[in-house]
Amino acid sequence: MIEQNTTEAASAPPEDAVPQPVATGTVPAQAAAPAGGIQDSVPEQQAAPAVAEAPVDGAAQAEAFAADPLAANPFAAPEVPAAPKDRRKLFAALRWTAAVLVFAAVGTGVAYEVTQPVRTDIPGLSTKADGRWAYPALAKPTLPPGAALPFAKDNKDGIHYAGLTQLLLPPPTGSTPDSTLKLEKDEVVATDTFLAEYEPAAHGEMKAQFANEGLRQIVGRGWTTPDGTRTRVYLLRYHSSGFADTFKECNVGMHLKGANIASDTSWAKAKTGQAAPSLTGVSLYAETAPFGDEQAKVGCVRAGDVVAVVLQTRKGEVATVPFHQTVILQHQLLG
Numbered sequence: 001m002i003e004q005n006t007t008e009a010a011s012a013p014p015e016d017a018v019p020q021p022v023a024t025g026t027v028p029a030q031a032a033a034p035a036g037g038i039q040d041s042v043p044e045q046q047a048a049p050a051v052a053e054a055p056v057d058g059a060a061q062a063e064a065f066a067a068d069p070l071a072a073n074p075f076a077a078p079e080v081p082a083a084p085k086d087r088r089k090l091f092a093a094l095r096w097t098a099a100v101l102v103f104a105a106v107g108t109g110v111a112y113e114v115t116q117p118v119r120t121d122i123p124g125l126s127t128k129a130d131g132r133w134a135y136p137a138l139a140k141p142t143l144p145p146g147a148a149l150p151f152a153k154d155n156k157d158g159i160h161y162a163g164l165t166q167l168l169l170p171p172p173t174g175s176t177p178d179s180t181l182k183l184e185k186d187e188v189v190a191t192d193t194f195l196a197e198y199e200p201a202a203h204g205e206m207k208a209q210f211a212n213e214g215l216r217q218i219v220g221r222g223w224t225t226p227d228g229t230r231t232r233v234y235l236l237r238y239h240s241s242g243f244a245d246t247f248k249e250c251n252v253g254m255h256l257k258g259a260n261i262a263s264d265t266s267w268a269k270a271k272t273g274q275a276a277p278s279l280t281g282v283s284l285y286a287e288t289a290p291f292g293d294e295q296a297k298v299g300c301v302r303a304g305d306v307v308a309v310v311l312q313t314r315k316g317e318v319a320t321v322p323f324h325q326t327v328i329l330q331h332q333l334l335g
Contacts, residue, residue, distance in 0.1 A: 131321040133172035133225060135329060141166035150304050150335040157241050158304020160334070164219045164237050167306065169330045171223040171231075172322075178222030181232060189220040194234055197311060202255035214243035229314040229322065233330060236307045247307050250283060250300035256311075259287040259296045266320045282331050284324070299327030303334035 141162030148155035160167060165187050171177070182193045191210060195203045209215075215238055222232040238244040248254075254261050264284035281302035287295050297318040299310035308330050312318045 131319050132325050133322045134174070135172045136170050138170070138329070138333060141333075158306075158335075159240070160237070160304060160306050164217055164235055164306070167235060167333050168219060168221045169233055169326065169333060171221070172225060175223035175225045175231075178224055178230060178232065181220060181222035183220060187219045187221060189218040189234060191215075191218065194218050194220070194236075197232070197234075197257055197309075198249065199255040199257050202249075206249065209246060209248065213246040214239035225322070227314070227319070229312055229318065231326060232311045233326075234309045234311075236309070238305050238307070241304045244302060244305050244307050247302075250298075250302070250307065250309070252285065254285070254298065256287075256296060256298060259291065261285045261296075261298060262288045264297065267324065270324065279328070279331060282327060284327060286318070297323050299323065299330070301327065301331045301334055303331070306334055308334060 141160075143149070143161050147161035148159075150158045150160050168187065182190070184190060191207065195206055198206065215236060217237045218234060220232060220234045222230070224230045236244070236247065238247075249256075252262055262285065264286040266286075267284040283300045285298045285300075287297065294313050294315050295317045296311065296313045299308075299312075301308035301310075310327050310330055312323050312326070
C-alpha cells in the first residue's frame with residue numbers, strides 16, 4: 001500500500017498570524033524513517049519525505065516583477081493583483097498539512113484509505129513493496145511577492161502565479177529522461193508536439209479550441225522507469241479557470257492516438273466505501289482491451305487555470321499503483 005504525509009517548514013508562523021484553512025493533499029513518495037519514540041512504536045515503518053519550503057529571494061523577485069511580466073514575456077506567470085494589507089499574515093498562516101494515502105491490493109481491486117493526522121504524530125508508514133515509485137521530496141513553488149496561493153480566499157479562481165515548470169511533477173528515483181519527448185527552452189512544449197499524442201483527425205478542432213479559448217502555454221516532462229513504463233506529464237495554462245474548463249480531451253470520448261479510452265475502473269474501486277482526500281477535478285482513464293502490445297492510461301487534473309494531462313504506456317499493462325500515485329502527486333503540486 002501507499003502512504004504519505006506532507007509536512008510544513010520547521011519555522012513557526014509569527015504570533016500575529018491569522019489562522020487560515022490549509023489545503024490537504026497526499027504525496028505517496030518514499031524516504032527513510034526518522035529516529036525517535038514514534039518510530040519505535042510502529043515496527044518496520046519509514047518516514048515519508050517532507051515538503052521542503054523553497055527559499056525565497058525577496059529582493060531578486062521584486063526586481064524581476066517590477067515590469068509587467070506578460071508584456072515582457074507572453075509565457076510568464078499571470079500578473080499579480082494588488083495585495084491586501086494583511087498579506088503577511090495570510091502567508092504566515094498558510095501551511096500544508098499531513099495526510100496519508102494507502103493503496104492495498106485486494107483481489108483484483110485496490111483498497112483506498114486516507115487519514116489526516118497531526119504532522120508530528122505520524123512519521124510515515126510503509127509496507128512491503130506494492131509497485132509504487134520513490135519520488136523526491138516535493139517543494140512548494142516560489143511565488144512572486146504579494147501573490148496569492150491558488151484557491152486562497154482572495155484567489156478563488158485558482159490562478160497559479162508560480163512558474164509553470166515549478167508545478168511539474170519531478171521524475172521518480174531510478175527513471176531516465178524520455179529522449180523522444182521534444183521540448184523547447186524551459187521545458188516548453190510546442191502545440192504540435194502536444195497534439196501528436198492525439199489522433200490527427202482531432203488536431204484541427206483542438207487547435208481551434210486552443211486559439212479561441214485562451215491557452216497561454218504548455219510545458220512537459222517525460223521519463224521511463226526500469227519496469228518499462230513511459231510517463232509524460234503535460235501542464236496546460238489558460239487565462240482563467242473558465243477557459244481551462246473548455247479543454248475537451250479529458251473524458252471517455254478523448255481522441256488519444258491509437259487507443260480506445262474508457263473510465264479507469266480500478267480508480268473507482270480504490271475509492272468505493274473508503275474515506276478519501278479532496279481530489280476535486282481528478283479523473284482517470286484506461287485503454288480497454290484488446291489493446292495490442294501496449295496499454296495506455298490517462299490521468300487528468302483540472303486545477304483553476306491549469307489542466308494537467310498524465311499519460312502512461314507500458315508493454316502488457318500499465319501498473320495500477322504507480323499510475324494512481326503519479327496522478328495524485330501531480331494533483332498535490334497544483335494545490
